[in-house]
Amino acid sequence: MMKLLVILAAAMAFASSAPAAAIGFEEIQHAAERYNLGVENAPSVVKALxxxxxxxxxxxxxxxxxxxAGLETKNALVVKTVEGRVRDPTISVVGKEEAVKGILASDDPVAAFQQARNLGEISITGTTLSARLKVSAALASTPALRFFAGLLGK
Structure with a gap:
């Protein structure tokens, strides 16, 4: 479950991409903006994560x-998007483009994510003990999962 919240955050970043188009940095920037607009209504576990x-x-x-690409957050807001690698990431999201597109196209993005994770097409890891614990807690939270799915318009 740890991986679901972060990959949904990443998938949210790609929400404007057309299913047939390659995912690009612009989609990540757009999704960060969309996330920031909705974070006020996020469950506390999302804000903590x-x-x-x-x-x-x-x-x-x-x-x-x-x-x-990378996202830097402060006080639960995305304050910077980075094209390329992030220096000393605390959370790493790795996925196949087709799996991310499948999540976006799905009527049930939470289930689509879980399936992709179970198939090894998506992984999310905290690189510090604190990040691992926060991600684990967030992904165990149904309200958090629903929040991210709601950002995808589902």
Whole structure:
């Protein structure tokens, strides 16, 4: 469950991308803006998870390339998006582009994420003990999962 919240945050970042188009950095920036608009209504576990973190996103594409991007958060708001790798990330999100697109296209993004995670197509890890504990707690929270799915319009 730890991985679901962060990947949904990443998937939220790609919410504007068309299913057939490659996911790009612009989608991450758009999603960060969308997240910031909705964070006021986020469950406390979401705010605790994304309080002050450096999240690295690595999306592998079918053509063999990868998209690296990052989000820096302060007080649960995304304050910076970074094209490329993040220095000393506290949370790492790794996924296949097709899995992320599947989550976005699904009528039930939470179930689609869980399936992708079970198949090893998506993984999310905290790189510090604190981050691992926060992610674990957030992903065990049904309200948090519903919050992120709601950002996807589902």
């Amino acid at each position: 994304l309080g002050d973190e450096r999240i690295e996103i690595n999306i592998s594409r079918a053509d063999g390339t990868a998209l690296y």
